[in-house]
Amino acid sequence: MTAAVFFGCTFIAFGPALALYIFTIASDPLRVIFLIAGKASEGLKSINPDDTVPSMRLLAYVSGLGFGIMSGVFSFVNTLSDSLGPGTVGIHGDSPQFFLNSAFMTLVVVLLHVFWGVVFFDGCEKKKWYIILIVFLTHLLVSAQTFLSPHYGINLLSAYIIMVLMGIWAFFVAGGSCRSLKLCLLCQDKDFLLFNQRSR
């Protein structure tokens, strides 16, 4: 198993998470702390007004990302280290695409955790218990599906569908709208551009 497999699978699984980290978290040390420790301290909320106070949504996003990265790393890193060693994939009749499928599964798990984090925090804040139930059930569903493991098609496909649905839900929960999405894609979102300018 080659270095190409190793690096390829690493970047498939952790590329988006790393990109999210670099572009949204690494610039602000407070967010890094939330990422690792996963909780907010009340005292930090009352801090100087001229800096951006970490809002609840930001905390939800960061902690979701933190959980996702940890979960992805824990489930995939042993497989990755095996991929550097000698061996033949699927010599006993299993699928030879084991690494690739694992990498995509890890990616979907990481992203799902981010979305679940946002949605879950929102549910807790607004005290809508059905949201929490849905998050819990989809989590259980995605995890249970992995037992279908030789049949990667169904497993991955349904996981990705759930991820897209969760993503859309999280987007609207976090305050996005079709209009803001359009503005962002067409680079016409003045607030976003100004924010980027200021933080440089």
Next chain:
Amino acid sequence: MWQQCHWIPSVSRPSAARGRVMLTFMASDSEEEVCDERTSLMSAESPTPHSCQEGRRGPEDGEGATQWGNQDSEEDCEEDPDPYACSGTPGRPPGLEEELTLKYGAKHVIMLFVPVTLCMVVVVATIKSVRFYTEKNGQLIYTPFTEDTPSVGQRLLNSVLNTLIMISVIVVMTIFLVVLYKYRCYKFIHGWLIMSSLMLLFLFTYIYLGEVLKTYNVAMDYPTLFLTVWNFGAVGMVCIHWKGPLALQQAYLIMISALMALVFIKYLPEWSAWVILGAISVYDLVAVLCPKGPLRMLVETAQERNEPIFPALIYSSAMVWTVGMAKLDPSSQGALQLPYAPEMEDSYDSFGEPSHPEVLEPTLPGYPGEELEEEEERGVKLGLGDFIFYSVLVGKAAATGSGDWNTTLACFVAILIGLCLTLLLLAVFKKALPALPISITFGLIFYFSTDNLVRPFMDTTGCSCRVSTL
């Protein structure tokens, strides 16, 4: 039963406050703790010049009891050429102080995450690739009892005895250091420190390089090797003990901590290592916080004498701006700062005495005002002993975790969480705190629970899609 011991000069643990490492050339073996008093964490501020006291006393005096503005303001700065910039801005409300402290506290947490992570990454990478450091090849003289015993009870007893011996050696050396410091035997301490750095930078680097080259089967001739080691070591000595770019000094400190941790990982037997880690965090807690603890006494003595923090074996995260060192024209835009590693006490004379306390106000672009620039110089200092023991924990987890990466990662995250909490406490209490207890406790908990609970679980649930290896 006494095992065969290796003769390596011992490196004692340096003091927390000004941290000189004492090198004891014991006739027997020694990987003595270079970490002794080093295992405490404090804010970067050394005592500022007395006349610049009013208003702002943030987390500057991290060591020991901070005296909030009680020092004589009559004392002239000239008689005490403190290299740290005076940062007095009178009239600042204390509430704002707290908020800024917490805000910049977060920044300094990150500034410590990076070096701790780097040190652990180096140690884990070495452990996983170079077989030398996981081979059992004798024990230190400080852990004489073997662990190759037939019964579990005997093994446990031996490891506890090993720990007792190790900790008592550490305590004795610490007290010796405190005594030396109290009686102002600076030359002795200084010499000891230099000898220990020489040992780390030359001998251990040579061994390390040799093992790495062996592992990767790279041939290197002796002249090249000696040239490399000589350059590495000489630049390291200059950077650590004299002047040098801050980043380079930090890099060298990280490297020597990693080397020391690797030696501990190699020579400490399994169970003894874990018991020693637990015991040393308890010792750290006691020594730094108890009123009669040796480290606390050291810190307070340094405080009384108003001496700057010892540079060579404390990792400092911030730049230090000197009075009289970088003559800046306050009116110039974008003034250049010379970040340098603080030098030792006896070389102050080389700087001469400033005629009056100058407040350096470089106008860095983008900062809203001078207050923030003065904030920037406040860093956090972490003793090298902390680096070493963190890396020992993670390295041991990597070495013995049955090839499993989850255990290593869990310990790594645990240590970072502990460090974060410790730094938060530092921002709250504003005095020297032991950095080991919380992190090591979390690390030990995570190691044992991951190794005994999580790993079998993951192995069992994952075994249906295991790749077959030849």
